[in-house]
Amino acid sequence: MAVLSKLVKWARIKSPWILHYNSGGCNACDIEVVAALTPRFDVERFGMLLKGSPRHADVLVVTGPVTRQTKNRLIRIYNQMPDPKFVLAVGTCTITGGVFRGGYGVLGGVDEAIPVDVFVPGCPPKPEAIIHGVVKLLEKLQKS
Amino acid sequence: MSIEKRTFKIPVGPQHPALKEFENFTFTVDGERVIDVDFRIGYTHRGIEKLAESKTYIQNLYLCERICGICSAAHQGCYAQTVEELAGITAPPRGTYIRTLIWELERIHSHLLWLGIAAHEIGFDTLFMLVWRDREVVMDLLEMISGNRVNYAMNTIGGVRRDISDELKHRILKGLDILEERTKYYKEICMNEQTILVRAANIGILTREQALKLNAVGPTARASGVDVDIRRDDPYGAYGEVPFDVIVYDTCDVLARILVRVDETLECVKMCRWVLENLPEGDIRTKFGRKIAENEVVGRVEAPRGELLYYIKSNGTDKPERLKVRTPTLANILPVCEMLKGGYIADIPIVLAGIDPCFACMDRALFIDESSEKKWVWSREQLRIYSIKWYKEHGHEVVRERWKQ
Amino acid sequence: MGEELKIENEIVEDFKKFLGENFIDGNVQRKGRVFIKVKTDAYKEAMRHALEKWNTYHLSTISGVDLGDTIELLYHLHDPANKITITVRTEIPKSNPEIGTVSNIFPSALVYEREVYDLLGVTFVGHPNLKRLLLPEDFPENVHPLRKEWKPEEVK
Numbered sequence: 001m002a003v004l005s006k007l008v009k010w011a012r013i014k015s016p017w018i019l020h021y022n023s024g025g026c027n028a029c030d031i032e033v034v035a036a037l038t039p040r041f042d043v044e045r046f047g048m049l050l051k052g053s054p055r056h057a058d059v060l061v062v063t064g065p066v067t068r069q070t071k072n073r074l075i076r077i078y079n080q081m082p083d084p085k086f087v088l089a090v091g092t093c094t095i096t097g098g099v100f101r102g103g104y105g106v107l108g109g110v111d112e113a114i115p116v117d118v119f120v121p122g123c124p125p126k127p128e129a130i131i132h133g134v135v136k137l138l139e140k141l142q143k144s
Numbered sequence: 145m146s147i148e149k150r151t152f153k154i155p156v157g158p159q160h161p162a163l164k165e166f167e168n169f170t171f172t173v174d175g176e177r178v179i180d181v182d183f184r185i186g187y188t189h190r191g192i193e194k195l196a197e198s199k200t201y202i203q204n205l206y207l208c209e210r211i212c213g214i215c216s217a218a219h220q221g222c223y224a225q226t227v228e229e230l231a232g233i234t235a236p237p238r239g240t241y242i243r244t245l246i247w248e249l250e251r252i253h254s255h256l257l258w259l260g261i262a263a264h265e266i267g268f269d270t271l272f273m274l275v276w277r278d279r280e281v282v283m284d285l286l287e288m289i290s291g292n293r294v295n296y297a298m299n300t301i302g303g304v305r306r307d308i309s310d311e312l313k314h315r316i317l318k319g320l321d322i323l324e325e326r327t328k329y330y331k332e333i334c335m336n337e338q339t340i341l342v343r344a345a346n347i348g349i350l351t352r353e354q355a356l357k358l359n360a361v362g363p364t365a366r367a368s369g370v371d372v373d374i375r376r377d378d379p380y381g382a383y384g385e386v387p388f389d390v391i392v393y394d395t396c397d398v399l400a401r402i403l404v405r406v407d408e409t410l411e412c413v414k415m416c417r418w419v420l421e422n423l424p425e426g427d428i429r430t431k432f433g434r435k436i437a438e439n440e441v442v443g444r445v446e447a448p449r450g451e452l453l454y455y456i457k458s459n460g461t462d463k464p465e466r467l468k469v470r471t472p473t474l475a476n477i478l479p480v481c482e483m484l485k486g487g488y489i490a491d492i493p494i495v496l497a498g499i500d501p502c503f504a505c506m507d508r509a510l511f512i513d514e515s516s517e518k519k520w521v522w523s524r525e526q527l528r529i530y531s532i533k534w535y536k537e538h539g540h541e542v543v544r545e546r547w548k549q
Numbered sequence: 550m551g552e553e554l555k556i557e558n559e560i561v562e563d564f565k566k567f568l569g570e571n572f573i574d575g576n577v578q579r580k581g582r583v584f585i586k587v588k589t590d591a592y593k594e595a596m597r598h599a600l601e602k603w604n605t606y607h608l609s610t611i612s613g614v615d616l617g618d619t620i621e622l623l624y625h626l627h628d629p630a631n632k633i634t635i636t637v638r639t640e641i642p643k644s645n646p647e648i649g650t651v652s653n654i655f656p657s658a659l660v661y662e663r664e665v666y667d668l669l670g671v672t673f674v675g676h677p678n679l680k681r682l683l684l685p686e687d688f689p690e691n692v693h694p695l696r697k698e699w700k701p702e703e704v705k
Contacts, residue, residue: 024187028294123295186682193695358657475609
């Protein structure tokens with residue numbers, strides 16, 4: 001747990017700003033991402049703050065299977081983010097398209113559109129799993 | 145283990161798609177007032193109806209569940225009961241009761257989730273955090289029963305997949321007591337807090353005539369005095385036996401939409417208690433053969449957002465011929481456009497939230513000012529911040545204006 | 550049994566009388582579910598009759614089904630007083646998939662007709678704003694995914 005407390009201390013200094021984007025998912029992952037911010041799970045203790053603009057964000061949290069209508073916006077948002085930037089893909093849909101795989105409407109994985117740093121599998125992943133993904137991402141951030 | 149990546153050729157139109165982005169809503173405004181609304185949906189169009197034709201009836205249980213993650217049980221339950229009717233089988237009473245229990249617990253989670261989001265839209269983040277903390281009680285109950293917090297997969301064709309032990313029954317009843325007490329507290333807040341009243345009373349009017357004419361559904365319709373609820377009017381599941389009241393308010397505004405949902409949550413608690421205390425003995429599921437003879441069924445369910453309709457056609461195989469889904473949010477799009485017209489730009493976030501939209505909501509909106517010919521695009525967050533600021537500056541004027549009416 | 554389905558049977562008889570030779574078939578599937586099949590020329594009259602006689606002001610949605618040579622359209626109406634869902638259905642040829650709009654009678658059809666236009670390629674004549682509802686702008690014209698012959702791999 002010494003590693004975790006080091007990360008917490010580091011995160012408080014760095015305070016990564018997050019942009020949350022739903023690429024056409026069913027909203028299940030989105031509620032669990034938002035739940036991670038609420039008192040019971042409280043991801044804010046890692047210093048993460050939800051921001052509205054790509055130009056200020058360090059981390060892009062993506063959910064959903066990337067529908068055709070959202071693909072261009074997703075790419076544009078990613079391009080608008082300043083370097084260094086990281087992508088956290090939450091939910092099985094972001095990995096393979098989930099149950100929608102094979103449908104004409106979906107791309108089948110966020111990494112078909114933009115590079116991804118951490119995938120958090122689950123349908124949806126519990127807030128604890130999302131936080132675990134966040135910690136993994138912070139480890140990557142620390143190395144950069 | 146490697147994930148085999150199959151690429152599907154996705155069709156592209158004749159023009160080269162130079163990274164075009166589209167706004168979900170286009171508001172034609174005059175100064176601070178909304179004159180007209182146009183919408184584009186399709187952000188969450190995943191091609192589910194087509195996909196369902198190539199999956200078996202059992203596989204589609206898991207596809208339909210994920211049409212909407214917030215009302216997943218409504219979708220899966222409606223699908224399951226429609227397929228049961230298609231196949232000519234009936235879930236046993238205990239299975240039907242458990243299915244109904246999940247539906248009502250989901251309604252509690254959905255309405256509380258919504259209340260938190262609505263609070264966030266008007267800048268009342270304390271309430272948002274409180275409600276979402278208390279919502280964890282029902283999330284825990286759903287996890288205890290099904291093994292998952294969301295997408296509970298409790299339904300199967302022929303009934304439900306998991307039973308409820310007496311020990312679990314006891315724990316659910318305790319959880320319901322907490323939820324009831326907390327919801328009553330939230331009702332007090334919603335009826336008395338200035339922050340909410342200023343932003344919700346007399347805002348986003350949808351008259352009863354408009355609600356009927358435009359075929360509004362769910363709490364949106366019931367907040368405009370329309371007394372319809374599929375659980376009572378077209379009974380399914382255990383609703384023919386469970387006693388409950390249909391909540392109707394007639395002030396036709398956002399506040400009514402809030403109160404309908406809060407009162408419905410309290411009603412859900414009562415219904416869950418009744419279902420648990422009257423849970424019949426017996427099997428929880430009945431057998432289902434793989435194939436279904438030619439048939440067609442219209443299934444309707446009262447999801448948390450309103451009428452959910454499934455039209456399913458079978459063709460003698462183990463896959464459906466046609467699966468048609470009409471979600472309640474689609475039915476409320478025209479009503480919400482009516483509600484927005486004539487209102488302030490600052491009212492857009494809460495009025496939109498008022499129908500409890502179930503699409504990857506408003507990401508961006510285009511504004512066109514008729515008089516100044518200015519055009520601009522705002523993200524959802526930008527609009528939310530604008531509306532909170534605007535009400536801080538103009539709230540008292542608005543209230544005075546409303547008192548005059 | 551007869552008493553239970555009294556109103557449902559009344560509805561079928563009523564449509565039979567009203568439509569005459571334009572009435573193709575009527576079916577009481579169970580309590581609360583009536584299906585009326587009509588000739589395309591008279592389907593709008595049938596819808597208007599449902600509204601005026603049976604007060605079916607609620608149009609739940611319009612389902613479109615590709616039957617091969619024809620496309621079937623099912624208009625799911627709800628009669629709140631008797632609590633019955635009346636589905637008025639008609640078939641149009643796939644070679645010329647056109648039918649008049651009902652949005653002047655049922656405003657909610659403005660949305661549902663766009664959906665059927667988008668995914669099945671049915672033209673609703675007289676619709677004030679018949680444009681795509683769900684498919685992306687860059688999806689090719691005249692490609693309608695819910696048509697049976699369309700498969701995702703085939704295109705491009």
